[in-house]
Amino acid sequence: MFSLKFITMHYFTQDFVAFFKDLAKNNHKDWFHENKKRYETSIKKPFEVFVGKLIETIQQYDTNIVIQPKDCMLRINRDIRFSKDKSPYNLHYTAFISREGRKDKSIPGIFLRFSPEMIGIMGGCFGPSKEQLHKIRTTINKDATTFRSLLEHADFVQKFGEIRGETMKRIPKEWQEACKKEPLIANKQFYFVGEEASGLISSENLLEEVMEYWHTMRPVNEYLLKAIQ
Template sequence: MTYFTEDFTCFFKELAKNNHKDWFHAQKKRYETSIKKPFEQFVGDMISHIQKYDTELQIEPKDCILRINRDIRFSKDKSPYNLHYTAFISKGGRKDKSIPGMFLRFSPETIGIMGGCFGPSKEQLHKIRTSIHKNPSTFKKLIDNAEFVKKFGEIRGETMKRIPKEWIDACNQEPLIKNKQFYFVGEEAPTLLTNPSLIEEMMNYWKTMQPVNEYLSKVIR
């Protein structure tokens, strides 16, 4: 099934040159037709496909999709709209980015596919570090999987600038323990947006990331 037309990328390219409320309001019907409605349908279908493998995922598209409006309260850039459309498909949806899931960002430049823990709490972070320290080979095996490396490369995230004494030896043995986040990123060309195989390709990414997401989900409970 094809969800998006070429106007998805055209809309955001034009928005980049006209990022103000007057232009957006004049293009509201186009936005609904080319961006919002097909994206909601796509996310809904992704949820249905994922539920075949993970019955605990009980969430609606509206709880996954982020607003196109930017939060400009503390930004020097006062452009009111994002130049991409995003969704966080997980048990917590867009409101809880500590829960591992699939974060999708569609833009004219790229399709971003992300997973892992973006914002673990202090307690969750301690559990992840402790689990990796106790049995580093288990996590290492998951992230060294050939298909995972091919699609996502490596685990990313900010790291501790000052390592507490109790973690120094552990960090020397496994540098990943220094991370304050545990996420990973894959990319596809934007031409995939108009390809009937879009959802199939995104599900391939989901299946590849799921073992790592599952590991992190069990650890932080």
């Protein structure tokens, strides 16, 4: 699929998964502070190194990605203000790599979630604005065949399955005929998700495997990016 040669290496030890399993049993500030050094050594620092290397690799194909790992990585602290679950820490580590990073999730990119259960690898438009949504729908409606061909490509189907997202509960009259031709026009989000076993986290082939997902999602991401600009 792509010709870049990878130098295999381990970015994470098995303690990445073990730490989050322990945190799940001890999700409170006292335990976390007692294990802060372990968190820095096994989670935060190697994740930053990996995200930096992933950005560097992506830049060889997309020079518009000019961003630092700190602009992509999300905090381990949970926002508990409006949640019944007051556990202070997430049980996964995440990053959103795109032209705008974590500050704008409407821009298509690659979203990573590493957890003890699995690696989630996501792409597409997760939070488009009303204006962006109208542009996406208009673009699809003008040439639904092109959009559909990207989604039905064998590699995309194998890794991601299909486009996901909330849909309109009531379809406005202006979009009713279009939605009959292409039901995805009714979506309010256009994202897709792939999964790998958590064992990949400590594998020496992690970067290469994630880049295969990036290459597979790239045509759909670029279609959506062009649509919203």
